Amino acid sequence: MPVDEMTERLHWFQLDRREFLKLCGGGLLVRLTGLRSDAQESGRSFSEHALPQEISAWLHIDEEGKTTVFTGKVEIGQNIRTSLAQLVAEELRVPFGFITMVMGDTDLVPWDMGTFGSRSTPTMGPQLRNMAAAARQVLVETAARRWNADPAALKAENGKVTDPKTGQSLSYGEITRGEKLMQTVAADPALTPAIEWKIAGKAIPKVDGRDFVTGKHQYPSDIFRPGMQFGKVLRPAGFHATLVSVDTNAAEKMPGVKVVRDGDFVGVVAPDAWMAEQALAAIQAKWNVPAQTSNQELFDYLRNHPQDGGPSEPHVTGSVEQAMTSAEVKLQQHYTVQYIAHAPLEPRAAVAEWSGDRPTVWTGTQRPFAVRDELAAAFRIPARNVRVIMPDMGSAYGGKHSGECAVEAARLAKAVGKPVKLVWTREEEFTWAYFRPAGWINIRSGANKDGKLIAWEHHNYNSGPSAINTPYDVANQIIQFHPAQSPLRQGSYRGLAATANHFARESHMDELAYAIGIDTLEFRLKNLSDPRLRTVFQAAADRFGWGKQKPVAGRGFGIAGGVEKGGHVATCVEVEVDSANKHVHLLRVVQAWESGAIVNPNGLRNQIEGALVQAIGGALFEAVQFKDGRILNPHFAQYRVPRFRDMPQIDVVLIDRKDLPSAGAGEIGIVGLAPAVSNAIFAATGKRLRDMPMAAGKDLMG
């Protein structure tokens, strides 16, 4: 493996990156190139880039042996700052504490499409492992040259290269001292099998955990800059509104306040946050809001307003029509999901600061490079002039792909020539962000009395194509996604449409099992050959005691499961429905999970538990209410999210497949709960609920 002097200019570096690497001094720099292309999904509302065939990550080992890994992925609570560092430490053969991750700073890290789609572990993980393995090889070869030894005879371990024959040993810092080594990695070096992992695969605590319990961690909304002012933006009276008139006189007279007007954009900047609020409140504006669709007619609207391109190409096998004529049991039902909000506890926030025509923006986003491009487009400046920095933020769940707040803060900062902080209010976050798509799903199915599934037709209007294909063995299928014109701004969300499609499919499987008269788990297993999905179904059922006991009166058991993005999940629940007031209690959840080799069991368990808790909201009570371009419930007092009192007993069963590649785990843990709850409510009451949320407000719907 050739070792080059680090002499060439790294063309993808901008000024600050060069400065940064100068600061790095000597040592070893390894960069990764020529990765495999892998398309990702990010909701249909956002345009996508193709993954570039250039640099995807780099790693620097300084003369003290300290290793810095640069990646465009970001930490939003899913724990990849820890789990990716574990993978690097493992392949590099250094103690975990040697690794520092630099993430999501567009001037320091390689371009990345964004952190979504459960891609960090399956895609970035192997890339970083490749890099680390290559770095280790360079270190071994450099030591071998120094000792005139055969590199193959040397051993890398615990941050040192050792010659077992002579007993000589050099730390990585000693090897890189005085060197300027650069290695470009294109090939896939041999990686350490998960069965041999010593650092990866372990429940290593979150790297900066202490900063979170002491309040020290600085989130995007905590950033402070010298001379910083506070901004507010005037919001329209509804979606698609036009500004008729605006009177800003009173605001302008306030001391230190500046009003910024640019077309229909009106904002204020003030020396403190309170004054900015007062100034905004003093602005008198008239808006023209056009009449718009409401929840009442939502599903008719989605079915009758297709997007111009028409439905997507259907997935067709065999002949559903023919199979339906011979089917002994036939069923057709439709299912709906409402728009729901991500409601990350930290709303959108940004601090923008200009130096000439170069803005730097600290903001919470899953896609720092996309926000950089949004800023470049908004101000008609080259993207290389823009720096976006993403401090580990107060979560997102797919809800922070876009850069509205960053652009607004930058607009205000440009106008006043000072750094400006803008933090969206909860109401703004509930209104002007985007939502998980609502959807109407129709399923028609046929089976024989022996429990053999023979026909399956699934149409999803608007909510999305994720996990739309059935994992069950059915010879005759028509499966189709129908994009619609959405009355609300919609986009990505944890699991995307996988939740809606699983809700419909797994509810329908349950209905079909009842129609045939067969146990719902038995019916699933009878039509399922995917061994990994069978395993999680069996594991969840065993832990739950499925089939071993009968629920007491007023209670019911439900089961559901599925696979998407490499995550295999099965969920069993027990619910209690109060017959007098229809109040539904979720008592117990068992979820079995398998996503290949586990990188950090503690972090994984945390993600799976969190996905289950979040799923309770969408299943039972979350729904965005809207009418004529206004959100009617843009506050936590009206938009109910899961709280302590909603917690069931949760039991997560993790299956570690060290022989299989690690898949992402941030999303798919959410999909099994809603259909399992629906099935359990049916078991308890005989009433089938086909609309999410199932218990809006307090009680069961209908």
Next chain:
Amino acid sequence: LLSVLRNQLHLTGTKYGCGEGQCGACTVLINGAARRSCQMRVASATDADITTIEGLERNGTLHPVQQAFLVEEAFQCGYCTSGMILSATTLLRDHPQPTDQQIIEYMNGNLCRCGTYPRIVAAIRRAAEIQAKGGTSHAG
């Protein structure tokens, strides 16, 4: 009070989550009792003993509740954590061995959108154990 803490005193461990007292991210201790700082006027806190998350650690030693949250890793993004810890210290001050019902009563106003509630409950139980074994409670 929240704005003064965050923007003038730069005590940013206290968070804005909703501005309506519905999420608990802005929780501080006023004379040892958990209160929503977003709902308080500064004037009403004059002469009061205000403890924010930054003031819970003493001489480099974490408060038992902080220790327990760290050990149980009772957070994901951590944005709710300051408020959770402060609400939990008040719970344990009033009920050193809390029942499930008391935990819900004191904690239900604090939101964790990442869904770490089961771990937070485990952390509260652990903190109760630490305190019972003589770990110091110096809050409030």
